[in-house]
Amino acid sequence: MDIVIRPVEAGEYAELGEITARAYLDDGLLDFGESDAYLGELRDVAKRAVAAEVLVAEERGRVLGGVTFVPCGGPMADIAGAGEAEIRMLAVDRAGRGRGAGEALVRACVERARAQEGCVRVVLSTQRAMHSAHRIYERLGFVRTPERDWNPVPDLDDITLLTYELTL
Numbered sequence: 001m002d003i004v005i006r007p008v009e010a011g012e013y014a015e016l017g018e019i020t021a022r023a024y025l026d027d028g029l030l031d032f033g034e035s036d037a038y039l040g041e042l043r044d045v046a047k048r049a050v051a052a053e054v055l056v057a058e059e060r061g062r063v064l065g066g067v068t069f070v071p072c073g074g075p076m077a078d079i080a081g082a083g084e085a086e087i088r089m090l091a092v093d094r095a096g097r098g099r100g101a102g103e104a105l106v107r108a109c110v111e112r113a114r115a116q117e118g119c120v121r122v123v124l125s126t127q128r129a130m131h132s133a134h135r136i137y138e139r140l141g142f143v144r145t146p147e148r149d150w151n152p153v154p155d156l157d158d159i160t161l162l163t164y165e166l167t168l
Contacts, residue, residue: 003057003058003099004057005056005058005104005107005108006055006058007053008055008066014045016045016054016066017042017043017045018043019063019064019065019091019092020042020043020066022094023065023093023094024039024091025039029130031156048068051075052068052069052070052071052075052076053068053069053070054066054068055069057092057102057104062096063093064099065090065093065096065105066090066105067087067088067089067090067091067106068088068089069086069087069108069112071112071113071119072118072119074086078150078152079123079124079125079148079163083118084119084122084123085109085113085116085123086122087106087109087122087123087124088124090102092105097132102132102136103136106136106140120168121166121168122165123163123165123166124137124142124163124165125150125152127162137164138164140166141166142166143164143165144162144164145163148163148165149161
């Protein structure tokens with residue numbers, strides 16, 4: 001398997017947006033399903049590409065998935081502080097799972113963070129149900145940081161995102 005990680009191209013925005021949205025919907029990760037407000041954010045790759053670096057995993061010309069890498073101080077950061085880069089919206093198409101695309105995307109983000117002057121850590125938020133992603137993060141040396149767990153929708157008590165970090 002030859003998975004290539006590269007920046008998303010403008011002509012792939014809709015495709016990657018749909019892969020990301022479907023991954024979250026099909027895995028039951030959106031509390032309000034098709035009416036979840038976050039669905040629009042997941043689909044809006046063009047908006048992310050302006051504010052961060054969006055990467056895709058490609059195999060033989062087919063986009064398998066993508067991730068958003070937020071460099072230190074990037075406007076799309078949810079939890080990153082000074083000296084921290086952030087990984088967001090990691091998603092792999094169901095048909096492309098189990099082949100290393102997710103791990104390759106996370107590794108690419110870590111490499112970018114290491115290359116960034118002054119970056120000392122990579123952080124991310126994840127949902128409790130994202131067990132496959134947790135395994136990737138832990139295999140790559142990320143550790144849980146429960147003191148940073150947070151709720152993106154404070155009006156709802158039962159939505160808590162777990163956090164991980166990797167010290168570079």
